[in-house]
Amino acid sequence: MSRYWSPLLKSLSPYVSGEQPRLPGLIKLNTNELPWGPSEQVLKALRGAADDDLRLYPDPDSSALRRAFAAAVGVLPGQVFVGNGSDEILAHSFQALMQPAAPILFPDITYSFYPVYCGLYGLQQQAIPLREDFSIALEDYRRRNGGIIFPNPNAPTGLLTPLQHIKTLLQNNRDTVVIVDEAYIDFGGESAASLIADYPNLLVIQTLSKSRALAGLRVGAAFGDEELIAGLERVKNSFNSYPLDRLAEAGAVAALEDHDWFVASCARLVNIRDGLLQSLQAMGFEVLPSAANFLFVRHLQHDARTLSEALRERAILVRYFDKPRINQFLRISVGDEDECAQLLQALPEILGSDAL
Numbered sequence: 052m053s054r055y056w057s058p059l060l061k062s063l064s065p066y067v068s069g070e071q072p073r074l075p076g077l078i079k080l081n082t083n084e085l086p087w088g089p090s091e092q093v094l095k096a097l098r099g100a101a102d103d104d105l106r107l108y109p110d111p112d113s114s115a116l117r118r119a120f121a122a123a124v125g126v127l128p129g130q131v132f133v134g135n136g137s138d139e140i141l142a143h144s145f146q147a148l149m150q151p152a153a154p155i156l157f158p159d160i161t162y163s164f165y166p167v168y169c170g171l172y173g174l175q176q177q178a179i180p181l182r183e184d185f186s187i188a189l190e191d192y193r194r195r196n197g198g199i200i201f202p203n204p205n206a207p208t209g210l211l212t213p214l215q216h217i218k219t220l221l222q223n224n225r226d227t228v229v230i231v232d233e234a235y236i237d238f239g240g241e242s243a244a245s246l247i248a249d250y251p252n253l254l255v256i257q258t259l260s261k262s263r264a265l266a267g268l269r270v271g272a273a274f275g276d277e278e279l280i281a282g283l284e285r286v287k288n289s290f291n292s293y294p295l296d297r298l299a300e301a302g303a304v305a306a307l308e309d310h311d312w313f314v315a316s317c318a319r320l321v322n323i324r325d326g327l328l329q330s331l332q333a334m335g336f337e338v339l340p341s342a343a344n345f346l347f348v349r350h351l352q353h354d355a356r357t358l359s360e361a362l363r364e365r366a367i368l369v370r371y372f373d374k375p376r377i378n379q380f381l382r383i384s385v386g387d388e389d390e391c392a393q394l395l396q397a398l399p400e401i402l403g404s405d406a407l
C-alpha cells in the first residue's frame with residue numbers, strides 16, 4: 052500500500068480469478084473455459100482481419116457485432132450493448148444502473164465480482180442466502196433495493212433458476228434494475244432475453260467466453276430496453292470509446308454466425324457433463340444438478356481442500372473456495388472426454404477403497 056493511493060483504492064478488495072498456470076500436461080478444470088478451441092470460421096475471420104486496416108480505429112458502435120448478437124438472440128440491434136468481456140459490461144452496469152440509496156441484492160453464494168463492483172462504485176450490498184438446497188430464493192428479493200443481480204445458472208453451484216420465477220420477480224420489482232448474468236445459459240437454460248420487451252428494467256448479460264470457447268477474445272453483450280442500453284453507452288463513451296478491437300469484432304461475428312459449431316459443441320459438452328456427473332455420484336460424491344459447464348460436488352467422507360491438493364499433485368486443477376457453506380465443495384469444469392477420463396482415473400486412487 053502506497054501513500055499515493057487514493058482512499059477508495061485503499062478500501063478495495065479486488066476479485067481473485069482462478070490461477071492460469073501454463074504447464075505442459077496440466078489438466079485445467081478450474082476456470083470454466085471450454086476444453087476445445089472455437090469454430091474454424093472464427094480463426095479464419097481473425098486471420099482475414101489481420102491486415103493494414105489495423106491502423107484504423109474500430110467501429111465505435113460495433114454495429115456489425117450488435118446486429119449479429121441481435122439476430123442470434125432474437126432482439127433488436129438497439130437493444131444490444133457489447134463490451135470487452137462481460138466483466139466490463141457488469142462494471143458499467145453497476146456504475147450506470149444500480150442505485151446508491153438502497154443495498155444491491157445478490158445471492159450469498161455467487162460470482163464474487165459483484166461485491167467487488169459494489170466497493171468500486173460506492174454501492175451498498177446485501178447478500179441473500181441461498182436455500183438449503185442451494186437454489187436462489189427469489190421471493191427473498193422482494194425488499195427495498197438499489198438493484199438486483201444473480202447469474203443464471205448460478206456460479207459456482209450450476210443451479211438453474213426457472214424463467215417463470217424470474218418473471219415473478221420482475222412483476223414484483225419494477226422500480227430498480229434486475230440483471231441476469233447468463234454466462235452459462237447455453238449449457239442448459241432458457242435466456243431471459245425473451246422478457247426484455249415486457250420489462251424495461253431487465254438487463255440480460257451474456258459472454259462468448261464460455262459456450263463459444265472465446266475467453267481469450269474478450270467479448271460480451273447485454274440485452275435490454277433501449278433506454279438501459281443508452282445508459283450503458285453513456286458510461287462507455289465516458290470511459291473508452293473503442294472497447295472492442297477490430298479482431299475481436301470480426302471473430303465474434305463469425306462465432307455468432309456459426310450456428311452449427313455452436314449447437315454441436317454445446318451438445319458435446321452437455322453429454323460429457325452428464326456422464327461425468329453419474330461417474331462422480333458412483334464414487335460417493337454429492338453432485339448438484341448443473342445447467343452449466345461445471346459440476347459443484349462434495350464427498351461425504353473426504354475433505355474438499357485435501358482432495359483438491361491431491362488432484363493438483365496429479366496435475367489436475369479444480370477450484371476450491373475457502374468460504375462459509377461451500378468449503379466442502381469442489382467446482383470441477385467439464386473437460387474433454389480424455390481429461391474427464393483422467394480425472395475419473397485419478398479420483399479412486401485418491402479416495403481409496405471407500406470409493407469402490
Ligand SMILES: *Cc1c(COP(=O)(O)O)cnc(C)c1O
Nearest residue numbers: 136137138162202234258260271
Ligand atoms: C466467466 C463469468 C463472467 C465473465 O465473463 P467474461 O465475459 O469472460 O468477462 C461473468 N459472470 C459469470 C457468472 C462468469 O462465470
